[in-house]
Structure formats: structure tokens, C-alpha cells
Amino acid sequence: MNDDISDLLPALVALRHDLHAHPELAFAEHRTAGIVAAALRELGLEVHEGVGGTGVVGLLRNGAGRSVGLRADMDALPMVEQSGLPHASLFSGVHHGCGHDGHTSMLLGAARQLTRTRRFAGTVVFIFQPAEEGRGGAKAMVEDGLFERFPCDSVYALHNWPDLPLGHAQTRPGPIMAAADRFDISVRGRGGHAAQPHHTPDAILAASQLVTQLNTIVARRIDPGESAVLSVTRIEGGHSHNVLPAEVQITGTVRSFDPDSQDRIEAALHDTAQGVALASGTEVEVKYTRYYPATINSAAEAELALAAAADTGLQATVAPLPAFTSEDFAFMLEQRPGAYLWLGQRRLGADAGLHRPLHHPCYDFNDAALPLGIAWFVAVAQRALR
Ligand SMILES: [Zn+2]
Ligand SMILES: [Zn+2]
The missing domain is CATH 3.40.630.10 (Zn peptidases)
Incomplete structure (x- = not known):
């Protein structure tokens, strides 16, 4: 004793x-x-x-x-x-x-x-x-x-x-304890007049669609028996009521316990970003960082x-x-x-x-x-x- x-x-x-x-x-x-x-x-x-x-x-x-x-x-x-x-x-x-x-x-x-x-x-x-x-x-x-x-x-x-x-x-x-990952996404159009949206890909709209779709990854791509969470924690873009911004930034975190789930979430995040880019005509760049396993x-x-x-x-x-x-x-x-x-x-x-x-x-x-x-x-x- x-x-x-x-x-x-x-x-x-x-x-x-x-x-x-x-x-x-x-x-x-x-x-x-x-x-x-x-x-x-x-x-x-x-x-x-x-x-x-x-x-x-x-x-x-x-x-x-x-x-x-x-x-x-x-x-x-x-x-x-x-x-x-x-x-x-x-x-x-x-x-x-x-x-x-x-x-x-x-x-x-x-x-x-x-x-x-x-x-x-x-x-x-x-x-x-x-x-x-x-x-x-x-x-x-x-x-x-x-x-x-x-x-x-x-x-x-x-x-x-x-x-x-x-x-x-x-x-x-x-x-x-969970694995902690971070993602930083840039959504780029060209920027332009809000009244002439046909002249530029709309980075705000594309970013909004991306945020919505990112929130489906855990629900639809991960085994319901596994635990994981994806949270978008920051979205930033635009300065004026009548200008379509050239770029919008999205940041968030992913937490998971199983390395397979972690791989699937990262892959799905890249796929989703490229899908939104293709559909919206924007350029989307994803930086995905695994900082703690x-x-x-x-x-x-x-x-x-x-x-x-x-x-x-x-x-x-x-x-x-x-x-x-x-x-x-x-x-x-x-x-x-x-x-x-x-x-x-x-x-x-x-x-x-x-x-x-x-x-x-x-x-x-x-x-x-x-x-x-x-x-x-x-x-x-x-x-x-x-
Ligand atoms: Zn602490
Ligand atoms: Zn501590």
C-alpha cells in the first residue's frame, strides 16, 4: 500500500x-x-x-x-x-x-x-x-x-x-482524447460590382455553400458508430454593401479518434471544396493541418x-x-x-x-x-x- x-x-x-x-x-x-x-x-x-x-x-x-x-x-x-x-x-x-x-x-x-x-x-x-x-x-x-x-x-x-x-x-x-486538425480555406473570385454578378464568380455565395456542405461531411461520410466533429469557426470576406469581394477566408477545426475517420474527413473536405469551386467558377485553396493525433x-x-x-x-x-x-x-x-x-x-x-x-x-x-x-x-x- x-x-x-x-x-x-x-x-x-x-x-x-x-x-x-x-x-x-x-x-x-x-x-x-x-x-x-x-x-x-x-x-x-x-x-x-x-x-x-x-x-x-x-x-x-x-x-x-x-x-x-x-x-x-x-x-x-x-x-x-x-x-x-x-x-x-x-x-x-x-x-x-x-x-x-x-x-x-x-x-x-x-x-x-x-x-x-x-x-x-x-x-x-x-x-x-x-x-x-x-x-x-x-x-x-x-x-x-x-x-x-x-x-x-x-x-x-x-x-x-x-x-x-x-x-x-x-x-x-x-x-x-481526440485528434485535432485545423483547416484554412481561401475561396477566390475576381471581385466586382454587386449589381453585375455575371462578371465575377461570387466568392461569398461559394463560401456559404461550402460552409453548408462541410457540415454534412461528418453526418454523411463517417460511420455513425464513430465519433467526430467538424466546426467552421471563422468566415471573413467583403467590406462594402455594393462590392463583391475577390476573396473569402474560412477556418475551422476537425476532431476525431479513429485515423480512418480522420483520413476520410480530410479527403471529403478536399473533394467538397473542389466541387464547390467547379460549380461556382471560384478557385478554392485548402490548407489542412493535423496538429495533434x-x-x-x-x-x-x-x-x-x-x-x-x-x-x-x-x-x-x-x-x-x-x-x-x-x-x-x-x-x-x-x-x-x-x-x-x-x-x-x-x-x-x-x-x-x-x-x-x-x-x-x-x-x-x-x-x-x-x-x-x-x-x-x-x-x-x-x-x-x-
Ligand atoms: Zn490546456
Ligand atoms: Zn493541460
């Missing part, structure tokens, strides 16, 4: 508040990475800095055996914090609105606990990644040779999850993640559905078997009014989740390196 970690908590809560007050944006986590590297060195770990930009890797070896990667993200969001808390961000426009300050503190806590207990055989690879929020820091670390330089037989991560009550944890085999847990590791959660006294259940948000830990799970856990952090009882969703201007990581996440990381390492 779980060892006592309560003596570690005061320093870790202080660290979490310090990180919260000094948030740093993607690939600029210099102060945070420095604190992490110093803390790992103090424990006597082998430390590598500058992995994939501002990433830090610490190695804790305890004899021969397998190796397991434990990952935390370090970056904050470009948004203004409005919490008014004593440890609120000191920098306007940068806010730890996703709780990565909590993740970093929990993984450092796990490093402390595993260093002093050492009830495992093999190597624990502590992975502190930059730039999770839309910039692909996990991909940068993978491309910098993360798993060649620091071999991991499996890899695990968690995210605090305000939708789940404190004391609960969930994951599932297979997809848990789906986060897909391997079955055995998802089971281990739940068993480790149960070891620590968490109420661990299989998540009934994946979430349509995305997560760049997906890039690590493309390389190694592993699992991603949702750690409940919804405040209960008298604190219930403090509940905020992720990315809310008043969001603050729930410090009561710190010992739970530390214990989970420790239990994962002990189970994976038995």
Missing part, C-alpha cells in the same frame, strides 16, 4: 504556488525548467536539459530492469488570470489555467518519493515537457530523440480533471494505470467516453505503449463554489489533488518496474 508522503507536501504546495505566480508560455519555460533540473539534481538524479527546446529529463536508476517514463507538462496559457488569489500570476497575459503547475509539482514529488523508497527494479525516466498547449512540445522531445536517448518500455501521464470529483480517477483502453492508450497500460490508481485509494473507473479535447502526450503514445489518466480535482463540500473548468480565467489547480497524483505516479512506477 501507499507510503506516507505528507512530509513532502508543504514544500510542494509552496513550489506549486511559486510556479503558478511565475507562469511561462510554450518553449519559454526557462525558469520552470531550471527549478525542475535543480530539484532533480538535488535528489542525485542524472539530469538532461534542453531536450526538445526547454524539456528536462531526469533518470532514477535502481539496478537492472525495465524502464518507465512518467511525464508532466510545464507550460501556461496566453490568457489573463482573474482569480485574485495570493499566488495569482505576476505576469499579465500568462496564466497557469490548465494546472500544469500542479502536474510539474506532482511529478517532482514522485521523484522525491521514489528516490527515498526505491521499491522498484530498473529505471524511472522523469519527463518534463514544454509547450503542451497547442505547440507540440511532446513532438519536439520525441524528435530530439527522447526515447532513443532515454529508453522507456512504457510511458504514463495524467491531467487534473475538474469534471471528476477529487478522489476519483478515470482512463480507458483505446482513444481518450488522437491520444490512444494501449490496453495493458490503461489497466495498469487504473490498478495503480486503486492501489493509492483513488476510486478508479473506466471512462465511458473519450473527450473531444486534445493532448500532445499523443505523440509519446505513438512511440511507446502507455496510458493517460484523468485525475479528479473537482472541489467538494464547502469549496464546491470554487469549481472552475480548465482554461477559465479564475481556474486554479486544486492542491488537495497533489498527494493523489504523487501517489499515482509512484504506484505506476512500482507496478511497471516490479
Whole structure:
């Protein structure tokens, strides 16, 4: 069963508040990475800095055996914090609105606990990644040779999850977070007089038809048993009541879990755009960007993640559905078997009014989740390196 970690908590809560007050944006986590590297060195770990930009890797070896990667993200969001808390961000426009300050503190806590207990055989690879929020820091670390330089037989991560009550944890085999794609479409006519529409292809009308047709792709081209979503989020063109504009821009996002569905949606989007172009006489240019793949847990590791959660006294259940948000830990799970856990952090009882969703201007990581996440990381390492 779980060892006592309560003596570690005061320093870790202080660290979490310090990180919260000094948030740093993607690939600029210099102060945070420095604190992490110093803390790992103090424990006597082998430390590598500058992995994939501002990433830090610490190695804790305890004899021969397998190796397991434990990952935390370090970056904050470009948004203004409005919490008014004593440890609120000191920098306007940068806010730890996703709780990565909590993740970093929990993984450092796990490093402390595993260093002093050492009830495992093999190597624990502590992975502190930059730039999770839309910039692909996990991909940068993978491309910098993360798993060649620091071999991991499996890899695990968690995210605090305000939708789940404190004391609960969930994951599932297979997809848990969606692939996130973005499309940018230019619809071009020649532009002309609104009263002489026969002189130019109408980019506004073509763009309108395209938006309508794009909204049929998921409904008509994807197996109803699969989940996917396509949303058009921006349409822009024209400046005057009597001028037909030469160009209209359309932007949107696609979320999916199954790579086949993702391929079909992208192909259908190109077909639809070319069909509208042909019918309207416009030129349509599509830029389709896949920025995060789906986060897909391997079955055995998802089971281990739940068993480790149960070891620590968490109420661990299989998540009934994946979430349509995305997560760049997906890039690590493309390389190694592993699992991603949702750690409940919804405040209960008298604190219930403090509940905020992720990315809310008043969001603050729930410090009561710190010992739970530390214990989970420790239990994962002990189970994976038995
Ligand atoms: Zn986030
Ligand atoms: Zn996050």
C-alpha cells in the first residue's frame, strides 16, 4: 500500500504556488525548467536539459530492469488570470489555467518519493515537457530523440480533471482524447460590382455553400458508430454593401479518434471544396493541418494505470467516453505503449463554489489533488518496474 508522503507536501504546495505566480508560455519555460533540473539534481538524479527546446529529463536508476517514463507538462496559457488569489500570476497575459503547475509539482514529488523508497527494479525516466498547449512540445522531445536517448518500455501521464470529483480517477483502453486538425480555406473570385454578378464568380455565395456542405461531411461520410466533429469557426470576406469581394477566408477545426475517420474527413473536405469551386467558377485553396493525433492508450497500460490508481485509494473507473479535447502526450503514445489518466480535482463540500473548468480565467489547480497524483505516479512506477 501507499507510503506516507505528507512530509513532502508543504514544500510542494509552496513550489506549486511559486510556479503558478511565475507562469511561462510554450518553449519559454526557462525558469520552470531550471527549478525542475535543480530539484532533480538535488535528489542525485542524472539530469538532461534542453531536450526538445526547454524539456528536462531526469533518470532514477535502481539496478537492472525495465524502464518507465512518467511525464508532466510545464507550460501556461496566453490568457489573463482573474482569480485574485495570493499566488495569482505576476505576469499579465500568462496564466497557469490548465494546472500544469500542479502536474510539474506532482511529478517532482514522485521523484522525491521514489528516490527515498526505491521499491522498484530498473529505471524511472522523469519527463518534463514544454509547450503542451497547442505547440507540440511532446513532438519536439520525441524528435530530439527522447526515447532513443532515454529508453522507456512504457510511458504514463495524467491531467487534473475538474469534471471528476477529487478522489476519483478515470482512463480507458483505446482513444481518450481526440485528434485535432485545423483547416484554412481561401475561396477566390475576381471581385466586382454587386449589381453585375455575371462578371465575377461570387466568392461569398461559394463560401456559404461550402460552409453548408462541410457540415454534412461528418453526418454523411463517417460511420455513425464513430465519433467526430467538424466546426467552421471563422468566415471573413467583403467590406462594402455594393462590392463583391475577390476573396473569402474560412477556418475551422476537425476532431476525431479513429485515423480512418480522420483520413476520410480530410479527403471529403478536399473533394467538397473542389466541387464547390467547379460549380461556382471560384478557385478554392485548402490548407489542412493535423496538429495533434488522437491520444490512444494501449490496453495493458490503461489497466495498469487504473490498478495503480486503486492501489493509492483513488476510486478508479473506466471512462465511458473519450473527450473531444486534445493532448500532445499523443505523440509519446505513438512511440511507446502507455496510458493517460484523468485525475479528479473537482472541489467538494464547502469549496464546491470554487469549481472552475480548465482554461477559465479564475481556474486554479486544486492542491488537495497533489498527494493523489504523487501517489499515482509512484504506484505506476512500482507496478511497471516490479
Ligand atoms: Zn490546456
Ligand atoms: Zn493541460
